[in-house]
Amino acid sequence: MAPGSKKKKKGVKGSPVDKLTDDILTDIISRVPYKSSRCCKCVSTRWRDLFSHPDHRKKMPQSIAGFFYEDYNEDRFPKTARYFINVPEKGYHLIDPSLSFLPKCESLDIMDCCNGLLLCRCWKETDPKTVDYVVCNPATKKWVVVPATEWSSKVNVTRLGFDSAVSAHFHVFEFIHQEVWGLDESELSYYGGRIEAVATYSSKAGVWTHKMVKKYNDFAIPAHSKGVFFNGIMHLAAYDDMVVTFDVKGKVLRIIETPSPPYCYEFPINDVFLSQGQLHFTCSTDSESSDIISQESSESDSSNLLVWFLEDYSSEKWTLKHTISHLQLFRNIHLGYPEYNVIPFHPEHNMIFIVCGDENTLMSYQMDCRKRRFLRRLGWDGHEYLSVTKKNPFIPYVPLFMESLADGPRKPI
Secondary structure, X not given: XXXXXXXXXOOOOOOHHHHOOHHHHHHHHOOOOHXXXXXXXXXXXXXXXXHHOHHHHOOOOOOOOEEEEEEEOOOOOOOEEEEEEEOOOOOOOOOOOOOOXXXXXXXXXXXXXXXXXXEEEEEOOOOOOOEEEEEEEOOOOEEEEEOOXXXXXXXXXXXXXXXXXXXXXXEEEEEEEHHHHOOOHHHOOOOOOOEEEEEEEEOOOOEEEEEXXXXXXXXXXXXXXXXXXXXXXXXXXXXXXXXXXXXXOOOEEEEEEOOOOOOEOOOOOOEEEEEOOEEEEEEXXXXXXXXXXXXXXXXXXXXXXXXXXXXXXXXXXEEEEEEEEHHHHHOXXXXXXXXEEEEEEOOOOOXXXXXXXXXXXXXXXXXXXXXXXXXXXXXXXXXXXXXXXXXXXXXXXXXXXXXXXXXXXXXXX
């Protein structure tokens, strides 16, 4: 370059993301998982301010806020009562458990919750023997009616599939066992409670369809089994150590065998959960634990709670993630070894929530540091729900502040 000449400065181009409006950027971030969205706060001052601005904060991915909880007492009216229990230190406003924004009905059961939407079964005021489903968003008070099938008032297991990052539409699954399907007694399988057909509803199509379960696929699903809608597939724990998976049309995709250590108890802690993008499974063993447990735990001389995760989905390989003795888990909370139920996993942390004992004590347990935390005693009412024949009375709830269900029909029940 000649003496005295000036070096030409290169123009600096801004990032294409900088050209996005705050509303568009917020909409993009709202569709990523909660844990990933927390990292977005560190990208720039502008991104950090998006999370703190009241107009945008509620649209961002949320963590678990608490649980809807139902209990039952024959000596009061109404016999069934519903509550909302906040997870401590989350700062969410208490949710109205009555869901008073919904149209009036004779009675209402919360059947499932999936990514911020509730699936409710509503018994009509005009005819208490007939039902409709309602899918609603408690955070925005939006709701739509899903017409019932001829089996809706009789099925024990109905689940909801929804993923706002993929679509604004949802799917409802009805699992119809052979007795409800109406088979002649001579046609009934020896497999009690066998699922004979799966009916599915798509909010996009607005119609129900059903798939018959092939005869060689024998399985029954407990009423308490929690549905996990993951990667567009519904997963449900079934009897006899298996997780059954279904596509959104009700077709059985595969049956995944679950871990079955010797002396594994059958009461309703054996279930499948979703946490940190992986399927998890819990089960309990008595004091005569197997060698594989002994290798993982120094407390092998006592009964244990075991936590597994599905390390490889394609090969169906489960890996033991955590073991804790019941003695350590319930020390100073309950004398002896109580009946208990793992409600959910925390969606983003190695934490589980447990209800145990006659007084339904709610507690959390951090697996990484083996730290327990007593939350509250829920009381004697509803203790009978700790049973495979009753639906799970504890429904975990993660708020969804995005506008959804906008295209659905809002017709009277």
